[in-house]
Structures are given as C-alpha cells and as structure tokens.
Amino acid sequence: MPIPGNLLSAVTESIDPNTSGWAPLLNCTLSKATGGRNGGTGCLAITSVAAGEMRARTASSYPVAAGTVYYAFSDASGTVPERIGIRWLNAANAEISILWSLTTTAASTTWHRISVAGAAPVGAVRAQVVISSTPAAGAVVTYAENIYLGLPIRTVGNLLSFAAETTEVSAGQWAAEVNATLGRQVPALSWAVDNYLGGGHTLTITATGAGNAAALCVERPSVTPGTEYLAYAYINPPALASDCWIELRFYDSNGNQIQATRSSLAAPGTGFYRQRVAAFAPALAATCSVAVGINGASAGQIVRLETVVVTVAPPLQAGSVVPYADGSFEQGIAGWTRPTGVATLARSTPWGTYGLDGSYALTVTSATATASTIRSARFPLPSGSGGSGFRLMAGTQVTAGGWSAVRGVRWYNAANADVGYTGSPSGAIPGTGWWYLSNDVTAPATATQAAVEWTVTATAVNSVLRMDTVALWPALPLIAVTAVDSTASLTLTVRELPTGDLVTVYRVLSDGARTLVRGPSGLMDRVPLVSDLLVVEDYEAPLGVPVSYYVETRSSVTDALTTFRTSGTATITAGDANMAWLKDPGNPQRNLRVMVQKAPTWQRPVEQSAYRVKGRRNAVVLSGVRAGLEGELAVWTQSDDERAGLHWLLDSGRTLLWQAVPGMGVSDLYVSVGQITEDRAGGAAMDEWRAWQLPLVEVDLPTTTGVNGSGGRTWVDVLAEFATCTDLLAAYETCEDLLLNRRIGG
Incomplete structure (x- = not known):
C-alpha cells in the first residue's frame, strides 16, 4: 500500500515493477534487486563505479514551497553506512543545496531507516530525494526501498511538535537538564515497513560524568486539569542493568513544576523499548512536558530516544472509568492494593515478557494455596450511573500453579461510603495463554464511585497470575444505528470490537441486498481495527427506506470469523419531493x-x-x-x-x-x-x-475513494505545529485544507 501523502509515485517509492523513478547522480549504476517489502519484492540496487561517494536521485523533481518543512526517508541495506538527502532545485531546475541527514553510525545488511527533514530554502520550487554512500571500491552495492518525500508524518494527537517527536530536524527542542550533553545519531535501526513514524535520527543523551543524567523537552503544550495524559518514547539504554526512565511533568501558569510522574524501564537488553507513563493533570496545571534520563550512569554512557509523544491517555476500552495507569500497569501497580490474604502485587519484569496493552502486566503471586482480595483505587462514575449496568473486563494469564476468582466491583457513594459489592460466582481462571474475562454488574442507586475487586484463590503454592487491560464501562448496546436527517446520513456505532482484527461493514436493504460501506480508506472490507469502538457515518445510504447494517470481524492472522453483528433498521426522512x-x-x-x-x-x-x-x-x-x-x-x-x-x-x-x-x-x-x-x-x-x-x-460506484476527514486530527495537532494564525494563513488556502492537512506546496 502506498505511503500516505507521498509525493513520489508508487513505482518510485517501492521500485516495483522497475527502477524508472530513479537516475544516477554520481559514480553509480542502478538496477532492480529483490528482497524488498513495499508493494512487492523489488528494491533499488545502487552500485558504485569506483571508490568514493556515489549518489542516486529520483528521476523526477517534486513541487515544494520555500519555508515549508519536508521529510524524506528510506529503508536501506548495505555493507557501508548510508545517508539520505533532499536536493533543493530552483525554477530553472538548478541545484540550490542538498539537505543531508547524518550518516548511519554503522553499516547493516538488514533493512534500516535513514531519514532527514528541514525547511525548503528561499528560491526552492522543486525537490528530489538523494541516497548516498561512500564505498572504498567499485562494485559495492547499497540497497534502498520504501522511499518517501512529503510533509512531516507525526503521531496524530501528539501535543509535541514533529521536531520534538522525531529530532529529524535538529535536537533544538530538547535541553540537557543535569550531567548531560545532547546530540543526534542515526543507528542502523529497523522498523516495520509500514511504520512511518519511526525515523532514522535519534536524540542522544550522553552522561558527562558519573551519576544521574537527564534531558528535558523545552516545549510546553497546554493541558486541561483533571484530564489523564500519556507520554511515551522508545528508549535505548546503554547497558542491560541501566536504570532509564521517562517522566511526565506538569507546570502551573507561572512555569513552576507542580507534579512529576516517573516510569522506569525494565529493559530486557540494549535495544529500543517503548516505555510509557500516565498521569492526571493536577488542579493548577497549565502546561506539561516530558523528561528522560538515567540513574547511576557512567561517564560517556549514551541513552537514545526515538518517537517521543505526549497525548491524552486513550481508554483501554471505550467509556472505561479505569484510568490508563491503573488498567495497563506500564509504570507500576498504580492504586492496586491487597486488603486481605498473602498475595503480593508487582509489575511484571522485564519489558515485553507479559502484557496485552503495552509491555507490562500486574503480577499476583501467592506463596500459599489460599484466597486473597486485590482491589483497585476508587474511580468516579459518569453522572447518573446509579442503577445502571456496567461491564467489567480484564485480561488474565496463569503462569504458575492455578487460580479461581470471584470477579466484581465494590461501589461507593459521594461520601466515600461502601454501598455494596457485585461479583460473579467463583470460577476457574483458564490455565494457558491470555484470556479476556468479563461479567456484567449493576451499580446501586446511590453509587458514584467504583473499585474493581477480585477475590483470587491460588490452588497451588507459589501460583502466579498476570492481569492486564482492566476496564469497567457502561454496558451500552453493542450495535446501534441512528438517522441524521440534516445531513441525509446514517450513523452506525459498534462497541466492544476485538482491536487488531479486520472489520467488514455492509449496508443491508429490506430485500437483503448488501453493499460495502465507505470508510477513510475506501470500502470497508477487512479494515484493521485500531479501537474497540467503531463509528461510521454513512452518507450514501438511500433516502426514505429502512436500512440496517451487518458487521463482521476476522482474525488478522487466520482470517477466521471472530464476531458478527446485525443492527436494527433506521430510515432517513425522504423530505420534499422537489x-x-x-x-x-x-x-x-x-x-x-x-x-x-x-x-x-x-x-x-x-x-x-x-x-x-x-x-x-x-x-x-x-x-x-x-x-x-x-x-x-x-x-x-x-x-x-x-x-x-x-x-x-x-x-x-x-x-x-x-x-x-x-x-x-x-x-x-x-x-x-x-x-x-x-x-x-x-x-x-x-x-x-x-x-x-x-x-x-x-458511472460505477467508486471503490477506492476514502472519506476524507480529520482522521483524529484536532486543534491539538494544529497548535503543536503552528504558533499563530498568520502561520496558518501561510500554510493553508482554505479551512477544508486545514482540516485535511493539505498544505500549500504539499
């Protein structure tokens, strides 16, 4: 699938079926090789004619606007280090300059990412992508594929700018806080072929002496008190035993730090590991930032960062009242306690060993075959929840011994008084693999708060239970459809879908005829689910006739049917016949x-x-x-x-x-x-x-046309990239262009 927003053609991007999108620039010949992953097996083979630098460029040039930041990346492989550049051209197609990335720190014959970003200089009207390496002899080959040129690709919803998230432009959005110097490197770091957020440049934090070292992002995006935020970054520790951490900080309107929440990385090695931290913005919070550091470093040790994000914490299940930190256990056990029994609670270790959401899980260990009660902190319920039904769910895995459990919720009123407990009958927890266990509970009439409470009984000494993705949410209809007469559309809402599966959505008429419904990428046939909640606005539903929907999900691995649902009917009012x-x-x-x-x-x-x-x-x-x-x-x-x-x-x-x-x-x-x-x-x-x-x-129904929209883009994303309205006027011609992020010259 072509890279979204790529100025390059699909052939130039993927080298399939040929190399027609590329031309030699210096000391090289070009041919097509195999082993590529984008669109086919093709990749670009750049072969040196003699010792010295060789360069290949795109055969075409692409329109750019001076002052606008552009981003280029490629996956590369070879026996000598590489770099990538953006070659700026004037109106006469003459070279103004080349913006080069740093050269990779070492050669690698596995696919790894090289990238660069920067503003087009004055006079630039077109640009080309250039890939370069410097072999010591002729007949040395550098391979490239999955090549992009276009506007910056950043995490939607990130409060930080592209420059702070990726350090592709510079390290200027970061500052050394203690015992550190900052820089950038391009390690031979491999990313999935469709991970367009992973770049080549990494921020380096080098300890200037023995002791603790840290760096702080200098950007201060605005926050809303009472909202839970999530920060994460890929962290590369210098040694296995390194104590590296990420910290989410909040500041008041005067810039004073008023809260800091830290999450330590339990690294299983010396690779890059995504570490997360979540916290609620306190009452006086106005802005936030993120810091990363290492405790007890040796002089000269380097911590590397990649893809740094601060965003509103996503619910582990749509509508869940359990905060991210308490349901995911990425930074510890949060507010969980053991009121009775002998079981111990801890975060699993190391990173990546256990986890459904993220890389850690709650670990419950019982030295004896006895019962213990484990309970979360209290969480506020939506207004008017008294007497309403809720659904409780948690992922579990038994990794030693055996367990049974009573799974339930303890309810509290506005005065924090216990008003009752609702739980399931005792039942055995499955003994192999991860299992989602769920049950429905009803809140008492006076309930305003809830705590998840399980009574777990070990059936053998030294039993170990893992829990993750704990969620409690109002039990709303699994599928519903409503008519919106003002826009002549139907809105389909489907809840509690299996995230990661492939979803297909059909519109069904009274005669049983089915038509695929349109989504952001075209007709919704086996579209990956990124959330358990799916909301589809169907503007192509017929007027004045009953319409229902059939939704099915299939495993992304086996294509086996996992769920299917059929909605009730809804009708768009036909209106005036004229x-x-x-x-x-x-x-x-x-x-x-x-x-x-x-x-x-x-x-x-x-x-x-x-x-x-x-x-x-x-x-x-x-x-x-x-x-x-x-x-x-x-x-x-x-x-x-x-x-x-x-x-x-x-x-x-x-x-x-x-x-x-x-x-x-x-x-x-x-x-x-x-x-x-x-x-x-x-x-x-x-x-x-x-x-x-x-x-x-x-004409025929268009099958590949997707519904353009924000795709999650909000004013948060705009504020992260633009300082003033004047900047917006220079970047977008219309409000629609702003919504769809179609920039002038893009």
Missing part, C-alpha cells in the same frame, strides 16, 4: 441539497457498426454493450450560499451521488458531471436564484 441531494462520497462536507427544476431525459448510447451486404435486405450490425444513463439534470440554487456550495461540490470533478426522493422514477445514481451551465432565473438583477444545467453520465 428536492434532491448531490453528494461527494469522498468529501461529505461538500454535500448539498438542491431543488430540481427538471429531471433528465435519459439516453443510453451504444457503439454500433452496420454493414450492408450486397443482395441482402437486412444489415449486419455489430454492437457493443449499451452504456449507462446519460442526460441533463436541471436544478435551482436559491441563495448565494447555495450557489457557492454547488461550485465547491463540482470543483473537484469527482464522481458524485445523486439521490432523489423515492417514487420519483429514478434510483440513486453515481454520476460524472460534465461542462455545467449556470444562468440567472430571469428576475431582477439582485435575485439570488440561479438555474443550472448539469450534464450527467452514469
């Missing part, structure tokens, strides 16, 4: 309801050739397949806003959906609109009414 909808399937924000002046007189052209055979009465006719409907739709716009809206809808030239009220003698049609005519209605000059002639040609 009105019709014109919709852009990929840009529903442009959809418009217009008044129909006259329906088309349809034609169905066909390609035919008639041959008159001498001596025969009838001709021999060779005919192609008769084409779909063609005709001219006449509509009115009744105001200047409608007129502007129709121009906006038609500007892209994309396939549209025409929907008339049922009973008007025409089915929903996907159409291409030809040359339009806009005319005054014949009244006074000030009359805002306009008459339009829209030539329509029936």
Whole structure:
C-alpha cells in the first residue's frame, strides 16, 4: 500500500515493477534487486563505479514551497553506512543545496531507516530525494526501498511538535537538564515497513560524568486539569542493568513544576523499548512536558530516544472509568492494593515478557494455596450511573500453579461510603495463554464511585497470575444505528470490537441486498481495527427506506470469523419531493441539497457498426454493450450560499451521488458531471436564484475513494505545529485544507 501523502509515485517509492523513478547522480549504476517489502519484492540496487561517494536521485523533481518543512526517508541495506538527502532545485531546475541527514553510525545488511527533514530554502520550487554512500571500491552495492518525500508524518494527537517527536530536524527542542550533553545519531535501526513514524535520527543523551543524567523537552503544550495524559518514547539504554526512565511533568501558569510522574524501564537488553507513563493533570496545571534520563550512569554512557509523544491517555476500552495507569500497569501497580490474604502485587519484569496493552502486566503471586482480595483505587462514575449496568473486563494469564476468582466491583457513594459489592460466582481462571474475562454488574442507586475487586484463590503454592487491560464501562448496546436527517446520513456505532482484527461493514436493504460501506480508506472490507469502538457515518445510504447494517470481524492472522453483528433498521426522512441531494462520497462536507427544476431525459448510447451486404435486405450490425444513463439534470440554487456550495461540490470533478426522493422514477445514481451551465432565473438583477444545467453520465460506484476527514486530527495537532494564525494563513488556502492537512506546496 502506498505511503500516505507521498509525493513520489508508487513505482518510485517501492521500485516495483522497475527502477524508472530513479537516475544516477554520481559514480553509480542502478538496477532492480529483490528482497524488498513495499508493494512487492523489488528494491533499488545502487552500485558504485569506483571508490568514493556515489549518489542516486529520483528521476523526477517534486513541487515544494520555500519555508515549508519536508521529510524524506528510506529503508536501506548495505555493507557501508548510508545517508539520505533532499536536493533543493530552483525554477530553472538548478541545484540550490542538498539537505543531508547524518550518516548511519554503522553499516547493516538488514533493512534500516535513514531519514532527514528541514525547511525548503528561499528560491526552492522543486525537490528530489538523494541516497548516498561512500564505498572504498567499485562494485559495492547499497540497497534502498520504501522511499518517501512529503510533509512531516507525526503521531496524530501528539501535543509535541514533529521536531520534538522525531529530532529529524535538529535536537533544538530538547535541553540537557543535569550531567548531560545532547546530540543526534542515526543507528542502523529497523522498523516495520509500514511504520512511518519511526525515523532514522535519534536524540542522544550522553552522561558527562558519573551519576544521574537527564534531558528535558523545552516545549510546553497546554493541558486541561483533571484530564489523564500519556507520554511515551522508545528508549535505548546503554547497558542491560541501566536504570532509564521517562517522566511526565506538569507546570502551573507561572512555569513552576507542580507534579512529576516517573516510569522506569525494565529493559530486557540494549535495544529500543517503548516505555510509557500516565498521569492526571493536577488542579493548577497549565502546561506539561516530558523528561528522560538515567540513574547511576557512567561517564560517556549514551541513552537514545526515538518517537517521543505526549497525548491524552486513550481508554483501554471505550467509556472505561479505569484510568490508563491503573488498567495497563506500564509504570507500576498504580492504586492496586491487597486488603486481605498473602498475595503480593508487582509489575511484571522485564519489558515485553507479559502484557496485552503495552509491555507490562500486574503480577499476583501467592506463596500459599489460599484466597486473597486485590482491589483497585476508587474511580468516579459518569453522572447518573446509579442503577445502571456496567461491564467489567480484564485480561488474565496463569503462569504458575492455578487460580479461581470471584470477579466484581465494590461501589461507593459521594461520601466515600461502601454501598455494596457485585461479583460473579467463583470460577476457574483458564490455565494457558491470555484470556479476556468479563461479567456484567449493576451499580446501586446511590453509587458514584467504583473499585474493581477480585477475590483470587491460588490452588497451588507459589501460583502466579498476570492481569492486564482492566476496564469497567457502561454496558451500552453493542450495535446501534441512528438517522441524521440534516445531513441525509446514517450513523452506525459498534462497541466492544476485538482491536487488531479486520472489520467488514455492509449496508443491508429490506430485500437483503448488501453493499460495502465507505470508510477513510475506501470500502470497508477487512479494515484493521485500531479501537474497540467503531463509528461510521454513512452518507450514501438511500433516502426514505429502512436500512440496517451487518458487521463482521476476522482474525488478522487466520482470517477466521471472530464476531458478527446485525443492527436494527433506521430510515432517513425522504423530505420534499422537489428536492434532491448531490453528494461527494469522498468529501461529505461538500454535500448539498438542491431543488430540481427538471429531471433528465435519459439516453443510453451504444457503439454500433452496420454493414450492408450486397443482395441482402437486412444489415449486419455489430454492437457493443449499451452504456449507462446519460442526460441533463436541471436544478435551482436559491441563495448565494447555495450557489457557492454547488461550485465547491463540482470543483473537484469527482464522481458524485445523486439521490432523489423515492417514487420519483429514478434510483440513486453515481454520476460524472460534465461542462455545467449556470444562468440567472430571469428576475431582477439582485435575485439570488440561479438555474443550472448539469450534464450527467452514469458511472460505477467508486471503490477506492476514502472519506476524507480529520482522521483524529484536532486543534491539538494544529497548535503543536503552528504558533499563530498568520502561520496558518501561510500554510493553508482554505479551512477544508486545514482540516485535511493539505498544505500549500504539499
């Protein structure tokens, strides 16, 4: 699948099926090799002609805007270190300069990431990607594939800027806090082929002397008191026994630090490990930041960082009242205690040994075959939860001995008084692998708080139980559909889906006909689930007829069916028979309801050739397949806003959906609109009414067109990248461009 936002063509990016997107720049020849992972097995083989630096460049150049930051990366492999550059060209296609990455610290024959980012200089109007290495002889090969040039790719929702998250531009967003110097390196670090957030440059924190060393991000994004935030980074410790940590800090409006929460890495080796820390912003918090460090370092030891993120903590299950720290155990056991019994509670160790969400789990160990009660801290419930149903879930794994459990919730009122316990009957916990155990509970009428409470009984001495992804949430319908008449759409909500599986969504009509529903990447057929909650806005549902949905999920490994659900029906109100909808399937924000002046007189052209055979009465006719409907739709716009809206809808030239009220003698049609005519209605000059002639040609339903939208992008992401509204005006032509992150020159 092509890299989203790539200025390079798919052939240039993946080297499949050929090397036509590339050209030699210095001391090299190019050929296609195998072993690639993007789009096929092809990769670019850059072979040196003689000793010395060799360079390959993209055959084409790509438009850029001076002052805008661009990002380039490639996966590389070879026996000599490599670097990547962005070659800036002026209007005459002459080279202005090349922005180079640092060279990798060592050669590696496994695929590893090289990357660079920076602002296009004054005078730059086009750019090329350049890949370089310096072999000591001829006939030395450097391989490259999975190549990108475009706007920076950053974590959606990150409060930190791209520069702070990746250090691809510089280390300028970080400062040495104690006993450290900062720099950058490009280790031969391997990333998954579709992990576009992983880059080449890493921030280095070098201890200047023996003792503790730390670095602090100098950015101070705003936070909301009472909101839980999550910070994480890939940390590369200098030695196995290193005590490395990440810290989430909060500051008041005067810049004074008022809270710091630390999470220590229990490293299993000296690779790169993602370590997480979560905390609620305290009452006086105005901003936050993140720090990373090492305790007890030796002079000269280096800690490396990659992909640093601070974001609002995601719920482990949609609607869960259990905070991230208490449900994921990434930084410890949070508020969990053992009120009775002999069991001990601890975070699992080392990193990556046990865990469902993240890399750690709660470890419950009982030295005797007895019962123990384990309980979380108290968590506030949504307003009006008294008497409501909740669902409790936790992932469990028995790693020694055996266990049974009573799984439940202890409830508290507003005065913190215990108002009862609701639990499941005692049952055995499965003995192999991870299992999600869930049960439904009902809150007492006066309950305003809840604590998860399990009574676990070891069935053998030295039994060990792991728990992770603990969640408690209101038990809402698993699938629901509602009509939104104002936008002529249906909203489908599906809850408690298996994250990581592949989901398919069908629209079902009363006659049983099924049609795939459109999502961000096209029709939703085996789309990876990134959350247990799926919300789909279906703007292509027909008007005035009952519609339901069928949703199924399949394992991303085996393709076996894991869940299936069928919704009830909902109907979009058909409305005035004189009105019709014109919709852009990929840009529903442009959809418009217009008044129909006259329906088309349809034609169905066909390609035919008639041959008159001498001596025969009838001709021999060779005919192609008769084409779909063609005709001219006449509509009115009744105001200047409608007129502007129709121009906006038609500007892209994309396939549209025409929907008339049922009973008007025409089915929903996907159409291409030809040359339009806009005319005054014949009244006074000030009359805002306009008459339009829209030539329509029936086309097939577009299958690969995705629904454009924010994709999770919010003002948080905008504030992380732009300091002022003036900066926005220089970067985006329209508000829609801002929403979709379509920058000028991008």
